[in-house]
């Protein structure tokens with residue numbers, strides 16, 4: 352992202368002596384029911400780059416119940432780029448709860464002093480990040496879409512859409528450490544796993560007993576994932592926007608999706624108008640997706656939509672306005688009426704798949 | 712049961728338009744509304760009042776115009792409203808905001824003890840979801856985020872059971888009062904205000920609290936001074952290094968264009984080609 356319009360002179364950031372000791376990049380390894388959330392691996396991929404720019408180590412942070420599972424998470428973290436893992440094991444960490452996790456992560460930060468701490472912007476990550484940042488009295492930037500290091504002063508530069516605006520902004524943390532940021536799932540690319548890559552464990556106890564914790568988990572009701580669209584992980588998405596004119600026309604998007612075995616996505620206005628279910632919204636206030644192929648019909652390409660899908664490998668845009676912003680970042684553009692282009696594409700893809708099938 | 716509900720006045724983002732040329736946001740004429748997520752928090756607090764009696768106090772930190780949002784909340788049935796407004800709050804990030812709101816709630820609790828604090832899950836303009844957790848930590852309240860349902864409340868034991876949206880499922884949590892709940896959207900539906908409530912809201916003598924009234928002791932913790940994060944620069948998103956390759960076929964039909972596109976894509980994006988082959 353370039354074309355910067357500087358709003359104010361770059362701030363000089365001078366750190367107190369005690370804050371200079373903060374070194375290293377940490378990623379909180381989020382897990383639930385024995386599964387690490389993929390966003391943690393995505394963050395290790397991003398964290399690796401930041402650590403290399405800074406010339407420091409990258410650490411995963413695992414808080415879990417005692418047992419083999421936690422060790423397995425650490426081993427996986429090395430394969431995704433971590434040099435070491437801070438491991439805190441306690442029975443009270445068996446399920447995610449705000450209090451023990453906040454205390455645990457806060458203790459680790461105070462003991463080992465990282466300069467950067469990244470978490471997924473999930474229900475768990477946001478719950479924890481907000482609590483830890485307040486407890487540590489430090490800065491936290493939510494929902495970043497880009498992270499890099501200012502070469503002049505080693506500061507973390509977090510990019511995110513401006514509040515309700517059509518612009519992006521870069522946020523820095525002043526004289527406070529660590530610099531905390533959350534990133535939504537699928538915003539960063541999944542790094543390659545390197546089998547056999549190893550690291551070291553730093554174990555740290557948690558001084559907390561079950562009696563110290565007020566909130567108890569009574570039950571966990573797992574989602575029935577069968578009928579939920581898995582938009583963030585779909586490889587092909589066909590999305591429609593307001594340019595389709597009326598809800599009936601959205602069927603053309605569904606037809607193409609069906610021909611391709613793709614998931615259906617949508618821009619916010621059509622979700623708000625009730626043409627499409629809520630969990631199919633792509634964008635800043637919907638889902639972030641990274642498919643191999645994203646087909647957008649009748650979508651203008653507003654920044655709030657763009658941040659949710661520009662990670663796609665190939666973007667095809669259909670729009671009747673040759674100046675629509677989506678053509679600035681799509682790979683292929685077709686200027687025309689979506690109502691005639693969509694059926695033509697459906698037919699062309701059907702034939703293509705038939706040919707590929709024959710070719711075997 | 713005394714609940715305090717934190718709300719924020721935001722521009723109605725459904726009506727925000729982006730200037731096609733300057734790419735800046737056009738706020739003129741965009742109505743200000745209560746952050747839609749906060750309405751779920753307010754309704755839940757009103758339901759607790761319906762069941763257990765007590766009262767609902769709504770607060771907001773914001774400019775004097777935010778009074779409109781508070782009156783709206785009163786018209787839905789809230790009993791009291793406080794607008795925390797002071798020039799020194801300007802430039803507050805989420806850490807500074809939670810400091811000011813926590814101080815305000817402590818001040819409210821001096822008059823009438825607070826059992827529950829409610830916030831929305833996040834705002835539609837900031838989208839951070841950080842202020843709720845921040846208030847809870849500062850006040851040492853039990854924090855329950857993304858609550859989709861209050862299952863039960865035992866007033867004698869001062870216990871509450873809720874369902875909380877987690878990754879991959881729902882956690883059923885039991886905790887003690889006082890606690891802070893951030894309500895998930897869609898968890899309830901805001902009621903219509905009654906006539907008497909609407910009249911009361913219109914006549915209500917709004918409470919304006921400055922930083923002293925809100926009990927703020929440490930002025931280095933509010934506004935820009937109390938904010939660890941600052942916006943360094945604002946910029947327009949850049950186009951990709953190359954613009955989209957436009958597919959057009961001279962005198963061709965949509966079918967010709969579609970076929971031309973697929974041929975080009977096959978050559979340039981083997982990754983997509985492989986994905987299509989999987990589906991053949």
Ligand SMILES: Cc1cc2nc3c(=O)[nH]c(=O)nc-3n(C[C@H](O)[C@H](O)[C@H](O)COP(=O)(O)OP(=O)(O)OC[C@H]3O[C@@H](n4cnc5c(N)ncnc54)[C@H](O)[C@@H]3O)c2cc1C
Pocket residue numbers: 514515516591592593594595617618619620621632633634635636637638648649650651652653654655656659669670671672675687688689690724725727835836
């Ligand atoms: C805080 C905030 C959060 C937001 N979050 C999101 C989000 O998560 N996701 C999201 O998508 N938006 C979001 N938005 C809204 C966003 O700013 C845009 O308003 C929205 O993306 C526009 O949707 P659209 O492209 O479908 O509609 P429009 O902008 O109205 O564009 C319609 C397009 O269709 C084209 N068109 C018209 N007729 C035809 C035709 N016959 N054939 C082909 N093309 C045609 C037009 O040229 C136009 O480009 C958010 C906004 C705010 C303020």
